Amino acid sequence: MTTTDLKIDGGSFRDREGRVFYRDDRVFRALSASALEDWKALSETDFFRRTSADGRLVATKPAEIPSADLHQLSPVWVAAIEHERLPFISYPYEWCFGQLRDAALLNLDLVSEALDEGLILKDSSAYNIQWIGSRPVHIDIPSFQRWQPGMAWVGYRQFCQHFLYPLMLTAFRGVSFRPWLRGALDGITPEEFNRLLCWRDRFHKGVFSHVYLQSKLLTMTAKSTSSLKTELRTTDLGAEIIKRNLRGLRKAIKRLDPGSKKSEWSSYAETHSYSETDEAVKRDFVDGAAATRRWRLVWDFGCNTGTYSRIAAEHADYVIAMDGDDQAVERLYSALRSEGNERILPLVLNLADPSPDLGWNGKERKALPRRDRPELILSLALLHHLAITTNIPLADLVRWLASFGAHIVVEFVRRSDPMVERLLLNRDDIYHDYHLIEFERLIEKRFRTLDRTTTHQGSRVLFFLEPIEMGSP
């Protein structure tokens, strides 16, 4: 093996004690001498065995990487560990409220349980939590370090910025946390969040101390020349002090609620007026297309509450179910979580404005298409929204769909459909390209049609498409 086999991850540089790198399809983490000692301490605990077995901690084992190779990456690395490869990497600004809340609770539980065995999480980044379907998993092993009396939970402030404040923002103010987290990878600062709340919000559990008081004390102590962290090391600061804080945070977070349970789309599956026959034709078409082979990864664009994601999941290793409507995704996540589903990952994504490259050098957090390539895409009852609501030209939409190089099940909703009529109700009809005949002309250039059917009295047409680049001999 040569070091050219090793590919460093662009987003794991913040902790200088460990660094993620890849070789082939495997995920490793290089460790410094100090991180190696922490890993040894962690790996010998019941906590590690228990949380690895129940899936809350990513499965990890020592790796056989020659030290010369590690040294070529950097002389600070003395060993490496190998992690289970996760099916997909997602970010907190793509999660629904329930996902961020469950990720927060997992973080708190891990800090608390680790403390029982002389360990602590040195940071509490929301990016350290990933998903296997609806199961949250902590992936950053070097975050666990040996704890001794006098050590505070240094990740507390990060926990507030990444989890507590975003959740409170949605629960108390009814404002989505996603644009805030996407706008600032370090989350919402105590000072900012204190300004966002009104005086009534201070009566909610946890707000006075974790928001108001913390922001004031941060301002008051900003110019302090002495390190309280170092000073605390000389004290007998015990685990119980930290655990009391953790319990308080847990209680405060458990009470938080995403607010309105219904949106235009979250109850669409029950409230639309389509006939059962039409729906059955659509389900059969999707099932027939999905059943043509086994798919490694399916992306369901505009998944709503996941009816077709579930059908695809029967023929796929993993499905990413995406929708711009957070309440619809909330419902899907809640259902998947309660049934313990580990094959469908629900995400809140506006496809007209999907997650871009973010962070240092634009490499810390990756844009959606750079994270993986789907083999099959479902795009059902979606294109008319992108074409009419967000004014994306039909030719651009077809080019975008073709750019994934995947098979596609796509639904074209014609102008005669009540949904399109509704979209055009208060708009000037500038959508001269939005016609079935134009859509068919565009897809012919890039796809081969494997199957086609018409539903809803001819107002909707379903296509199963194969990309020409892949499918042609």
Place this chain on the structure above:
Amino acid sequence: MGFRIPILVAIALGFVLARPAEAYLDANTGSLLIQLVVGGVAGLALVGKLMWHRITGIFRSDDTENDDN
């Protein structure tokens, strides 16, 4: 209201820690302090201890400076 005392103690300690300085920015002191404030009786006792140290330290630090010089 049970939380009044911890709040008053924390604010008082904040003032003690907020001595003017020209060195580095230590933005996490307030966050560490809050952890003690919400950490129950033991946390508050620690806050009290730190406060006492700080107050007596004001007088001690002058001696240290003289020693260094």
